[in-house]
Amino acid sequence: MLALSSKAFMRSSPAAARRWASTATDKDSFKVVVVGAGSGGLTVANQIYNRFKSAGKALNEGDIAILDAAEYHYYQPGWTLVGAGLKKKDETRRRLDSLIPPTLAHIPENVKAFDPKTSSVTTTSGRKINYESLVVATGLQTNWSAIPGLEKALADSASGVSSIYSYNTCDKVWRDVDALRSGKAIFTQPAGVIKCAGAPQKIMWMAWDRFQRTKRGDTVSVDFYTGTPSMFGVKKYSDALEALRKERGVGGHFQHNLVSVNADAHKATFKTPDGDVDVDYTLLHVSPPMGPLDVFKGSPIADQAGWVSVDQATLRHTNPEYGNVWALGDCSSLPTSKTAAAVTAQAPVLTENLFSVVDTGKVSGAAYDGYTSCPLLTGYGQLLLAEFKYGLEPKESFASYLGDQSVPRAAYYYLKKDFFPWVYWNYMVKGTWFGSKGFIRPDFK
Secondary structure: OHHHHHHHHHHHOHHHHHHHOHHHHOOOEEEEEEEOOOHHHHHHHHHHHHHHHHOOOOOOOOOEEEEOOOOEEEOOOHHHHHHOOOOOHHHHEEEHHHOOOOOEEEEOOOEEEEEOOOOEEEEOOOOEEEEEEEEEOOOOEEOHHHOOOHHHHHHOOOOOEEOOOOOOOHHHHHHHHHHOOOEEEEEEEOOOOOEOOOHHHHHHHHHHHHHHHOOOOOOEEEEEEEOOOOOOOOHHHHHHHHHHHHHHOOEEEEOOEEEEEEOOOOEEEEEEOOEEEEEEOOEEEOOOOEEOOHHHOOOOOEOOOOOEOEOOOOOEEOOHHHOOEEEOHHHEOOOOOEOHHHHHHHHHHHHHHHHHHHHHOOOOOOOOOOOEEEEEEEEOOEEEEEEEEHHHEEOOOOHHHHOOOOOOEHHHHHHHHHHHHHHHHHOHHHOOOOHHHOOOOOOOO
16 A cells, blocks of 8 residues: 555656655766756756667666756757747746656766766765766856956846847847847857857847837848858858848958957957957847866866867767767767757767667667757748758758758748747657657667
8 A cells, every 4th residue: 555655646746756766866876877967968868768668678767867956957049039039038947857757866966077987977065976877968168257348248237238148148138139229239159169159140130130120220230240250150051141141231240259348338349360359339249158168177088178079970988998988969079060959869879879888888880970950040930940960061851841941931930939949848858859850769770
């Protein structure tokens, strides 16, 4: 009777189920440890559990641990929609513990050190966690302080400075765009690696369209200042966006990297090949520089740049001595654009290879081809769907049905606005969405 009541109690309350399994989180050794509970971490942890189960070799509940001290999990692609006035920002976050099923042990701590030689990690509290397999999915960090004056400007409601790159500031973008009646609107993109390299201009195009629709197009000028040499890294899409920029009269200032902000004077300073340039602004949208987490500085699992060094096909660590270490997503050294779409292609490959190594001692035939995607909003009701792989080569899913994906279309817009958020919360973070493969797990045989 007690056993029956306990099971009923666990079914009736997911939180109770997690407490019931609290002994799992008290363990110091796990079959699999996943560091990070962002898009990559949640997706791959669930896929690993499901893969072993589908093979008839199910792991016990609590054999897989997720380490992350965050209180909330964020759907970061949604912040562009918030900045465009299409979503409320509270729609883009949920409590992390509500997303972790009882099959997985959640340790609400972050890692401060990796020791692959002893197959262990040390948490910020000093707790040592041992693993048989390690998956690193920590994401990257946003370096707000790297631009003097930026943090002060973002905190000032009257500064005209905003950014879609954080939960705390994404709604300020919409307020600033909606309030602007005249002047100069500047949108920046840094040189170097960032999350979703198309996002800095997504919000620019949405603001431009908003100005046109509300009869402010003649009183507000829009300029794109980017530290990169072109509109986009893939030539096909870059050419289309450059043509769009010229057609719409948007200023293009390439190899202009934002280095400081003076909110009091409403001036932005850019570093160029010819020296620093000061630019006046009325509205300034900043995409800040980003990079690897500090925890990877000098870490044995990271390369010299600070990214977790993995084979670009198998996602297994490049050092043969660390064959039980894997990584995916933004923290990895994979030479592709860092997006949630990339995770949908990386997670099944990592899962299959990890399972194969545990089961047979060898990686499988599963190989990641660098697939990633940037659903690039170009206005309300239109979106250019960039999909590509290693070598910046287009790899489009819908071209044979809907035509050239460098042409903005309404169908792609509604994927971004409505379908992708729905599928993310209901399937992706549960490990049952496989991106361009839909709901069907890829068969790598």
